[in-house]
Each structure stands twice: as structure tokens, then as C-alpha cells.
Amino acid sequence: MYNKGKIITGIVIFVLFFASPFLYGLVKSGPPPEPELSPKAKEAKLCVEAKEYMVESHMQMLNEWRDEAIRNGKRIYVATNGKEYTVSLQNTCMECHNNKSKFCDQCHNYAGVSPYCWECHIEPKEK
């Protein structure tokens, strides 16, 4: 092989770059988060919609809620099962899920998501 030194240096850089997530994973990889339901949420058993939908798409629902409430003044949300909810992050969602740091933040930090809810809303105080 010609220019051995340079080519091998290049290959080493290439391998280190693509192996970096593996190396990082071997050194430290935290367990998946375990979001904790508040006693109130546990008691209610049902969120606004089904659990799977809430896990996957709650941000889209919140976005719709915001647009509907702020722009169209629609403050009532009728869930799939016919139950009515007041459209409000702080008075509906956070009323039940009153443990932000043990519930919301768990998965958000894990997935590297920084929701901008709290740029306008005041974070509820945790008891």
C-alpha cells in the first residue's frame, strides 16, 4: 500500500467517528426513564385519550389545543369517548400530572426534547 501512514490515519479517524456512539454506549448508557404517575393521575386511570395515543402524540394534541383555544376561543375538547375537557395545559393537564419533574421531564430529557411550553406558561409548583 502506498502512503501507508496517511491512509491508516484516515481509516483510524473514520472508524473512531463511526464507533463513537458504540464507545459512548459502552462507557455510559442510562436505563430508559420510568415516568411516574401522580396519585391523582393513577386514580383517574384514563387520560384525555388512550394511553398509546397520549404517549406518541400528546405534543400534537397540545399544539391543536393551543391553536384552538388562543385563535378560535374553543375551550372545550370533546374526547373520543364523548367526555368533555377544558382546554388548558395548567388547569387540565398539570392538574392531574402535578409532578412535572418525575413525569414530563423524564422522557423529555431522555429523548433530548426541550418543549417550549414553559416559555409562556408558569411551571406549576410541585408539592
Add this chain to the structure above:
Amino acid sequence: MGIWVSFFAVIALVLIPLVGAQGAGQYLFGIVIPYVAVLIFIIGFIYRVVQWGKTPVPFKIPTTGGQMKSLPWIKSNPLDNPSSTGGVIGRMALEVFAFRSLFRNTRVELREGPKVSYGSNKWLWVAALAFHYAFLVVFIKHFRLFMEPVPGFVTLLDSVDGFMEIGLPRLMMSSIVLLLAAIYLLLRRLAVPQLRYISLAADYFPLFLIIALAGSGILMKYFLRVDLTSVKELVVGLFSFRPTIPEGIGAIFYIHLFLLSVLIAYFPFSKLMHAGGVFMSPTRNMPNDNRAKRHINPWNYPVKVHTYDEYEDDFREKMKEVGLPVEKE
């Protein structure tokens, strides 16, 4: 012809995990295939580079766009026609980071007359830059799913990329740019007759594959939604060699992962190897110091020579007899 082969190949690649990634099939598509693909990618990449490294370069190739360094009063172009290692690094950096050779792209047209006209054509350069940088940003941002805890620069890049704050999850500029640029590069091949004529299945396939990969990612992020926490659990499991298959991840994730696995496994054996090849290309990595330094062809084998002195030694007497002049008496 090539376009349809590639198109249906990619359709098939979407359908395979759609059908197969169920039950035990999730272990195949979520663990086995990604690991095999990464192995093929790294070993194949090294193999290709080593093969290129073994290929001798018989002479320096000074195909350059600038004036070579010669007499001191002739202005030379040290970046386009470098004569030193520093210049070569500069030229390579321009090529790798700014695609300088695409910047030189021209268009030829036959106008009425008939008259041939040449013009500058920067669209390929613009689209290629947009495509590659958007892909890089998307790739780096995926590290938030590879690493736990998430490194700071990934979060920073994410907030810059989602700066527009359109919708939730926030619309990422890189996703749109990546998809549009890839579609442009595909349409360009179809719209320009000369390009269409020289395009093969190997040109269309990576484009369709990347469009499908980006499309499935966009679908998953903005429309179909999957449980991101489970996805990260799977991905972190792969990277820390403790693979697990969390339940309830949608089929769209397995399609995305399978398309990526195909892309990286296909990488070393395709034109995508230009990523490594650019560093190995003699027209980019050799200084043009032809006249200052002798380049010895590594192919050279010892040639048997018979010098004139030896010739004269052999035939001196006979030469003298017929009256030929000799150098040594």
C-alpha cells in the same frame, strides 16, 4: 429502464419490513440486520480504501484549474494548483467542505446559428451543498437517540434547527431542505436529456433510497408518530451491545431502520463511496510539483540496459576495421 428498476427496488425495500417486522421478525429487523449492516459498512469502507491505497499512481496528474508555480514573476494559484502540502490541504478542504469542483460546473447549449454557447451553471452545486449539509445536520441530530445522556451540542443543534417553532414537534429546517434537495437532484437527472442518457440504475437507486429514508423519517416525526422513548431504548440498546426490543414501536420505525441499514450496507459498493474516494483521488491529493520533484512510477521494474560504452567495448575492433569513430581507443 434503470429508473424503474431502482424505483421498484426501493418500493420492495419499504414493503419487506412492513410485512416482516412483526413478532419475532422485530428481532431480525431491529437487531440482526442493523448490526450486520454496520459491520458491512465499516469493513467494506476500509476494504475499498485499502484497495485504492494499493493502486499505484504512475505519474502525477496535474489536471488543475489554476496556474502552476513556476517563475517568480508568473502569478501562481496556490489553492487550485498547489505545489506544497499546505496547498493540497487547502484544495482538499475546499473540495470537501465547499464542493469546489461542482462550482465549476458549466452548461453547454446549441443555439440558433448553429452556435455553441457555454454558461455557468451553479444549481448542481447549490443543491449538492444543501443536500450534504442538511444530511449532516440530520445525522448529527440523530445522536440524541444514540447517546444517553444527550450531549450538549446535539441539543443546541436541535434548537437552532427548530428555530422557526412551526407546529409540534417543531418543524426542522434540515428535514425539509434534505428532502427537497434530494428530489431536485432526482428531477435534474430526469429533466436534462444528456444527464438522463448517462444515468444508470446505480445513480437512481441511492436517490430513491435517500428520498424514501428521509420521507419515512418525516412521516414518523410529524405524522404517524411512534413512542420515542421506546425507540431510544432500542437504539441505545444496539449501541451499548445490550439489544432489546421494546414493545409497541410502529412499523414506520422498522421501515426507517431497514432503509438505513440497506443504505449503509450498500454504501461501500456504490458511488456513495465518493465520501472516502475524494481523499484518495490523485487529482485532489497530489501537489503539482512535477518539475521540482521527480515522481517515480511505482510500477517501474528493473530494466536491463546496455549502455553505449558497453556496446563499444563489445564491438570496438570491428568498428575500427570499418572506419567508424570510437570514443575510447
